[in-house]
Amino acid sequence: MPSLDIAGLIAKVAMGDRAALASLYSAVSPKLFAICLRILKDRTDAEDALQDVFVKIWQRADRYAATGVNPNGWLAAIARNQAIDMIRARRPVADTIGEEGLEIVDGSPDPEAVSIGLGEGRRIDRCMSELPPERADAVRNAYVEGLSYQELAERYSVPLNTMRTWLRRSLLKLKECLER
Amino acid sequence: MTELDDSDRDRSRDEVLAAEYAVGVLSFADRKRLEARIEREPAFALLVAQWEDRLSPLELAAEEVPPRTVYPKIEARLFGSPVTARGMRTGWWNSVALWRSVAFASLAAVVVMAALQQGLFGSAKPPAPLVASMTGEGSPLALHASYDAASGRIAVTPIAANAGQPRSLELWMVPGGDAAPVPLGVLPQDGRGVIEVPAALRAHLADGMTLAVSVEPPGGSPTGLPTGPVIAAGQARYP
Numbered sequence: 224m225p226s227l228d229i230a231g232l233i234a235k236v237a238m239g240d241r242a243a244l245a246s247l248y249s250a251v252s253p254k255l256f257a258i259c260l261r262i263l264k265d266r267t268d269a270e271d272a273l274q275d276v277f278v279k280i281w282q283r284a285d286r287y288a289a290t291g292v293n294p295n296g297w298l299a300a301i302a303r304n305q306a307i308d309m310i311r312a313r314r315p316v317a318d319t320i321g322e323e324g325l326e327i328v329d330g331s332p333d334p335e336a337v338s339i340g341l342g343e344g345r346r347i348d349r350c351m352s353e354l355p356p357e358r359a360d361a362v363r364n365a366y367v368e369g370l371s372y373q374e375l376a377e378r379y380s381v382p383l384n385t386m387r388t389w390l391r392r393s394l395l396k397l398k399e400c401l402e403r
Numbered sequence: 404m405t406e407l408d409d410s411d412r413d414r415s416r417d418e419v420l421a422a423e424y425a426v427g428v429l430s431f432a433d434r435k436r437l438e439a440r441i442e443r444e445p446a447f448a449l450l451v452a453q454w455e456d457r458l459s460p461l462e463l464a465a466e467e468v469p470p471r472t473v474y475p476k477i478e479a480r481l482f483g484s485p486v487t488a489r490g491m492r493t494g495w496w497n498s499v500a501l502w503r504s505v506a507f508a509s510l511a512a513v514v515v516m517a518a519l520q521q522g523l524f525g526s527a528k529p530p531a532p533l534v535a536s537m538t539g540e541g542s543p544l545a546l547h548a549s550y551d552a553a554s555g556r557i558a559v560t561p562i563a564a565n566a567g568q569p570r571s572l573e574l575w576m577v578p579g580g581d582a583a584p585v586p587l588g589v590l591p592q593d594g595r596g597v598i599e600v601p602a603a604l605r606a607h608l609a610d611g612m613t614l615a616v617s618v619e620p621p622g623g624s625p626t627g628l629p630t631g632p633v634i635a636a637g638q639a640r641y642p
Contacts, residue, residue: 241482248474253466260467270473274554277477292452296459300452303427304434311431320420320433347460365426366461372428394422394454401457 425454
């Protein structure tokens with residue numbers, strides 16, 4: 224279903240239209256369920272997550288209009304965040320915010336000066352290819368599988384702080400490239 | 404590299420945190436901390452939304468159809484009953500007015516009225532939530548609790564308890580000094596517990612600001628100033 228139709232359904236859901244929620248579910252639940260399943264790796268958990276995702280979509284639909292982002296990306300983010308929260312609650316990992324000493328500076332323009340890019344599509348592939356292959360791979364796996372810093376560090380056999388530095392630098396480089 | 408002042412440094416740090424949140428690599432506690440910031444800081448919420456949008460092309464195209472049993476559970480959680488008519492939003496919270504009109508004696512006497520509520524929905528016989536209104540002797544405040552067995556969740560909504568007479572609870576921002584309290588809105592009775600702060604007032608909501616709740620006529624104070632008793636007040640601060 225085209226983005227515009229999805230955005231229209233979200234707008235109706237924001238107005239409390241139950242039938243629109245059912246249509247939205249038919250249109251996007253296979254995609255969102257696949258996201259939950261990939262991150263949680265358990266069907267029952269993924270079904271529970273999917274329920275939570277649609278409860279949130281119903282509750283937050285009125286906030287969608289203000290974001291101006293791609294509706295599919297907005298929906299996918301709700302699914303990813305729900306699944307990641309569930310897996311993190313179940314398999315705790317060390318906190319990383321607050322223990323700084325890893326000052327990484329984003330030298331790009333103020334966010335207000337940059338509009339949200341829509342349809343960045345294949346550009347992200349070009350920008351990913353500008354990163355060292357292993358780091359691009361880490362970004363992709365972190366995103367697609369919902370891995371934590373700890374799990375990434377184990378998978379790539381590097382210390383946790385090294386992984387944090389890699390990922391942070393890679394993300395800022397990615398942003399800089401996408402805004403170029 | 405040019406010198407960075409503090410605001411540049413904060414923005415730079417927030418940019419990284421928003422990116423880490425969007426990718427999903429943080430711990431549960433760190434995620435919850437950032438989610439609290441997303442709720443109360445529109446600028447930070449925007450950074451996160453931009454990162455989520457920026458990274459979304461990395462998502463795989465894979466699809467997996469969920470079992471048929473999932474959607475009815477979602478409807479049960481949201482509406483308490485399956486959809487029967489197009490576009491109708493007849494949540495069980497509609498019956499809050501009913502609960503408000505009932506006087507409750509004391510906290511010890513918790514009244515459970517699921518059976519009565521079941522009657523409100525006619526022949527559809529939806530899975531009615533278990534509800535209770537809790538209040539203390541002489542307290543102007545009652546808490547309406549509703550347990551939804553399908554989701555295993557209890558939603559608690561504050562309401563004004565005043566024998567026989569519906570009242571609203573209104574939230575105020577009290578700037579202090581000689582300034583008058585500013586109404587932020589009537590406490591919602593839809594179970595979401597969220598008040599949208601008018602855009603013009605958001606800048607004033609800061610550390611040290613006092614928030615207060617007063618008992619008002621239904622729909623809120625008619626004068627724009629508190630008319631009923633202030634039943635709760637406290638200073639806002641970042642934890």
